[in-house]
Amino acid sequence: MENRGDTVAFVTLGCKLNYSETSTYAREFEEHGYSVVKSTEAADVYVINTCSVTDHSDKKCRNIIRRLHKKNPSAIIAVTGCYAQLKSEEILGIEGVDIVLGAEYKGQLYAQVAKIEKKGASRAFSCERNRIESIFPSFSTGERTRSFLKVQDGCDYFCAYCTVPIARGKSRNLPIALLVQEAEKIAASGIKEIVLTGVNTGDFGKTTGESFLDLLKALNGVEGIERYRISSIEPNLLTEEIVRWIASGTKFLPHFHIPLQSGCDTVLAAMKRRYTTDMFRSKIELIRENMSYVFFGIDVIVGFPGETEELFMETYHFLESVKPAFIHIFPYSVRPNTVAASMPGQVDSQVKDERVKRLEELSDRLHAEFYAENKGREEEVLFESTMKGGMMYGYSRNYIRVEAPYQREKIGKIVKVVL
Ligand code: SF4
Structure with a gap:
C-alpha cells in the first residue's frame, strides 16, 4: 500500500498525550505518500485514537466508528489508544473496524495499517498489561506556535478510580538525550513553546534512571524554544528543588496544572492518592513564595464513592482557600476493574451533577478574580x-x-x- 497517494484522516479523543501521538502517526503516513484530510472528508484510512477515561468516552468512540463506516464503507478503520487497549474485543465487534492496536503496538501504527491489503482483513493484537513496555517519541505540530512533547508514558500509581495504568502500562520514559533532539526538531520548525506531556509526567526517569529535574535543565538549553509548560504534575512529585529551579529565571512558565482530585483527606485516602491536603497546600504556598501571578489549574473529581455532602464541602472550602485560577471538574465515573467500582457509597448522578455545578460556579468566580489581579499588568x-x-x-x-x-x-x- 506504500506510496499509493492515498488519504488518511485522524480522530483524536482525550488527553494531550493522544494529540501528540496522533501528530506522530500523521507525519509517518505523510512520509509514506499519504495526504492527511479532515475526518469529515472521504478518506482511504481512518485512524481513531481513543480515550477511556469515562463511559462517555467509550460511547463517543463507538459512535464515531459507526458514523465513519456508514459514510465510507470501503475505508480501512484502525482504532488505537486507551479504549483499544482495554476493550479490544468489544471494538473488533463493531462493524467496519479492521484493526485494533493495543498500547504495545502504538509505535507501529503505520506499519500495521500498511499490512492490510484490503478492507475486512481484521487484526487484533494482544493487549495484556505486562506487555506494555514500549514507548515511542512523539510531538504535536498542529499549531505552529506550540507543540506537545511526550516525555513519559504509563503509570505505577493505581489510584482507586483510574484505568490508565491498565490502559497505558508501567511508567516509562524516553532518554533525555533523545528528548533534547526531539525538542531541537520542534525548534527547527519555528515553534517557540513546548508543553511537556506524559501520563504521570513527574515520574519521569523510571526507564533510564534520569531525573525529571535533569530533563527540565537539558530542555531549558535548547536554542529556539523560548517557553516551556508542564502539562500536569502530581503534587508529591513537585519537589522544592524543582520549584526553586523553575523560579530561578528559566524558560519554564508560572503555570502549574496539579491534580488535587479531592480537598478532603478521608476521600484522598480512599482514592489512594499519595498526598494529604496539607502537603498539597504547602506546594502551592512554596510556588507562590517563589513566583508571582502564577496560574494554577487544579483537577477535582466529585462524587467519589463515600463522598458525603460534608466531605464534599471540605473540598469546596479547601479550593476556596487555595484559590486556583481554574478548576477542571470531573464527575466520578465507574470504571470496570478498578477498586472504586465496587466501593460502597456510590453517589447518585443527580447529586454529582449538582456538585459539579457548585464547583463550576466557584471556578468561574476564582477565574474572574485571577483575571482582575492581572488587569493592567x-x-x-x-x-x-x-x-x-x-x-x-x-x-x-x-x-x-x-x-x-x-x-x-x-x-x-x-x-x-x-x-
Ligand atoms: S496518577 Fe493516579 S490518576 Fe494519574 S494516571 Fe496514575 S493512577 Fe491514574
Whole structure:
C-alpha cells in the first residue's frame, strides 16, 4: 500500500498525550505518500485514537466508528489508544473496524495499517498489561506556535478510580538525550513553546534512571524554544528543588496544572492518592513564595464513592482557600476493574451533577478574580496562527488567553501587551 497517494484522516479523543501521538502517526503516513484530510472528508484510512477515561468516552468512540463506516464503507478503520487497549474485543465487534492496536503496538501504527491489503482483513493484537513496555517519541505540530512533547508514558500509581495504568502500562520514559533532539526538531520548525506531556509526567526517569529535574535543565538549553509548560504534575512529585529551579529565571512558565482530585483527606485516602491536603497546600504556598501571578489549574473529581455532602464541602472550602485560577471538574465515573467500582457509597448522578455545578460556579468566580489581579499588568503573549472574526489569540506566560486584532507579523512571536 506504500506510496499509493492515498488519504488518511485522524480522530483524536482525550488527553494531550493522544494529540501528540496522533501528530506522530500523521507525519509517518505523510512520509509514506499519504495526504492527511479532515475526518469529515472521504478518506482511504481512518485512524481513531481513543480515550477511556469515562463511559462517555467509550460511547463517543463507538459512535464515531459507526458514523465513519456508514459514510465510507470501503475505508480501512484502525482504532488505537486507551479504549483499544482495554476493550479490544468489544471494538473488533463493531462493524467496519479492521484493526485494533493495543498500547504495545502504538509505535507501529503505520506499519500495521500498511499490512492490510484490503478492507475486512481484521487484526487484533494482544493487549495484556505486562506487555506494555514500549514507548515511542512523539510531538504535536498542529499549531505552529506550540507543540506537545511526550516525555513519559504509563503509570505505577493505581489510584482507586483510574484505568490508565491498565490502559497505558508501567511508567516509562524516553532518554533525555533523545528528548533534547526531539525538542531541537520542534525548534527547527519555528515553534517557540513546548508543553511537556506524559501520563504521570513527574515520574519521569523510571526507564533510564534520569531525573525529571535533569530533563527540565537539558530542555531549558535548547536554542529556539523560548517557553516551556508542564502539562500536569502530581503534587508529591513537585519537589522544592524543582520549584526553586523553575523560579530561578528559566524558560519554564508560572503555570502549574496539579491534580488535587479531592480537598478532603478521608476521600484522598480512599482514592489512594499519595498526598494529604496539607502537603498539597504547602506546594502551592512554596510556588507562590517563589513566583508571582502564577496560574494554577487544579483537577477535582466529585462524587467519589463515600463522598458525603460534608466531605464534599471540605473540598469546596479547601479550593476556596487555595484559590486556583481554574478548576477542571470531573464527575466520578465507574470504571470496570478498578477498586472504586465496587466501593460502597456510590453517589447518585443527580447529586454529582449538582456538585459539579457548585464547583463550576466557584471556578468561574476564582477565574474572574485571577483575571482582575492581572488587569493592567504588562505580559508577554505568544500569538497563535488561528484567525477568527478578524482577531488573533494567544496566551500570556501565566496562561491568560489574550485576544487582539489580527496582525500577521505578530503570529508566532512573543509580544508585550498590557492585559
Ligand atoms: S496518577 Fe493516579 S490518576 Fe494519574 S494516571 Fe496514575 S493512577 Fe491514574
